[in-house]
Amino acid sequence: MADNGKHSHDHDHEHGPHPTREDDDVELTPAEAKFLAFKSLLIEKGVVTPAEIQARMAVNQNSGYHHAARMIAKAWTDPAYKTRMMDDAKASAIELGIEVTEAKLVALENTPKRHHLVVCTLCSCYPRSLLGEPPAWYVSKAYRSRAVREPRKVLREFGLEFADDIEIQVHDSNADLRYVVMPMRPAGTEGMSEEDLANLITRDCVVGAALPTEPRSTAT
Amino acid sequence: MSAEAIPAFVPGNRVQIVDLDKPGHVRTPMYVREKTGAIERYCGAFENPEERGYGRINLARIPLYRVRFNQHDLWPDYEGPERDNLVLEIYEHWLKPAIQETA
Numbered sequence: 001m002a003d004n005g006k007h008s009h010d011h012d013h014e015h016g017p018h019p020t021r022e023d024d025d026v027e028l029t030p031a032e033a034k035f036l037a038f039k040s041l042l043i044e045k046g047v048v049t050p051a052e053i054q055a056r057m058a059v060n061q062n063s064g065y066h067h068a069a070r071m072i073a074k075a076w077t078d079p080a081y082k083t084r085m086m087d088d089a090k091a092s093a094i095e096l097g098i099e100v101t102e103a104k105l106v107a108l109e110n111t112p113k114r115h116h117l118v119v120c121t122l123c124s125c126y127p128r129s130l131l132g133e134p135p136a137w138y139v140s141k142a143y144r145s146r147a148v149r150e151p152r153k154v155l156r157e158f159g160l161e162f163a164d165d166i167e168i169q170v171h172d173s174n175a176d177l178r179y180v181v182m183p184m185r186p187a188g189t190e191g192m193s194e195e196d197l198a199n200l201i202t203r204d205c206v207v208g209a210a211l212p213t214e215p216r217s218t219a220t
Numbered sequence: 221m222s223a224e225a226i227p228a229f230v231p232g233n234r235v236q237i238v239d240l241d242k243p244g245h246v247r248t249p250m251y252v253r254e255k256t257g258a259i260e261r262y263c264g265a266f267e268n269p270e271e272r273g274y275g276r277i278n279l280a281r282i283p284l285y286r287v288r289f290n291q292h293d294l295w296p297d298y299e300g301p302e303r304d305n306l307v308l309e310i311y312e313h314w315l316k317p318a319i320q321e322t323a
Contacts, residue, residue, distance in 0.1 A: 104263065121249050148251065151291075152300050164301040170291075175247040175309035176266045176284055 059099060064132035065203040067098045068180050071107075072206070073197035076185040089180060093130060101129040102178040108171065109182045110208075115162055116181045117155065117208035119147035120173040127178035131206060138207065148172055158209045181208040188214045225265060227283040227312070233259045234318035235287060237310060245273030248314045256318045257289035260307055268311060283312040 028036070042048050071093060075082035085092035089105040105127060108116040120126065124139035137143050146154050151170050155162065162168060171179050183205050189197060204210035229235060239253040240246070247269050265281035272279070291304040298304070 103266070121251075122247060148306055149295055150299065151304070167303045167305065168300065169304075170306040172249065172306065172308035174249060175269065175311070177263055177286075177309055 059101065060128050060133060063099075063129050065130075065201070065206050066198065067093065067096075067130050068206045069198040069201035070096060070194070071098070071180075072182050072201055073194045075107075075182060076189075076197055077194055085182070099129060100127075102127050104177045105130065106177050106179050107182050108169075108179055108208075110184050112184070113165070114167045114169055115155075115160075115208065116169050116171060116179075117147060117151050118171045118173055118179045118181060119144055121145065121148055122172075122174050125173040125178065127180060130178075130180060131203070135203060135207075155209070158204065160209070160211065180206050182206075183212050186212050186214050225280065225283050225312070227262050227265075227285070229259045229262075229283075229285060229312070229315065229317075231259050231261055235259060235285075235310075235315045236318045237287075238314050238316050240314060242270065244270060246270055248310060249308070251294060252287075252289065252308065252310070255289055255294055257287045257293070260286040260288040263309060266311075270311075284309055285312065285315070286310075287315070 039053070043050060043053075071085060071089075074096070075085050075092075081092065081095075084095070085107050086109060089107040090100050090102065092107075093100045093105065108118070110116055119138075121144050124134055124144075126134040126138065128134070143154065148170055151168050152162065155168070173179055183201065185197070186200060189200065200212040202210055202212070205212050234256060235258065236256045237248065237252045237254060240248070263284040263286055266284050267277065267279050268282050286307050287310045288305050288307045290302070291298045291300060291306055292302060294306060
């Protein structure tokens, strides 16, 4: 339809343009064009191979917060592992066979008196090799600007209300370190296996925007 | 060229963020500039991203710290208890010892 919906039908109602689904063959932005040109050059000059790029993308796409969930569940059940994780989270991830590409990883332990919330105000720094791609809200300007300024209000919008005697500690992931929040082990999980414990941990838990809840019903 | 600087601050030191007013790939957000906080920990030495962001690599590594601020010092209208705080990473050249503070 080249007439953009302004055609007349025999019927008598008014309507706007027919709904269409945009193809993604829109013009590139200058940054996108530069990126593609740069990528082609790197390949042409033999600096990287397409296979290496694909492999790196696969690391990001196949990794997800379940890596962090595994670490946390182990730390909940193994005090010696927890000590190692608090001391050097990257080494403790590698110990479980998790590939970590970030330079340095810090685990932040929630306690009855302190809750951690992670944000990157400058862009969207996130430990992708451990947590996968960040959720859309994490990279939104609203979250990035508000999490540092009114964290309690932001947490309330995530459904989390903290009493005044619980300290809220916000971590701006603005430079070289990356962070993962270790939530408290929920009550009623005694005797659960590491695997079942890991299933209680959601993506938002490891950023500090959610808490693991009591064991879910086994019905799925 | 790979000399590693000796950190000038230790945990607990009160520090003020210098406003270098520097353009480019800087990692010091506006909201902490000229604010006073305390060194929480030394993170190690890293290549300066202000240089690395432009392809200048193999430079001297510079000390990076985690610096903690009281939220009420960052935001005069902060709504929340006194103990709420924020921690972020600051490279040493953005730090100076805090001057006498009026409590």
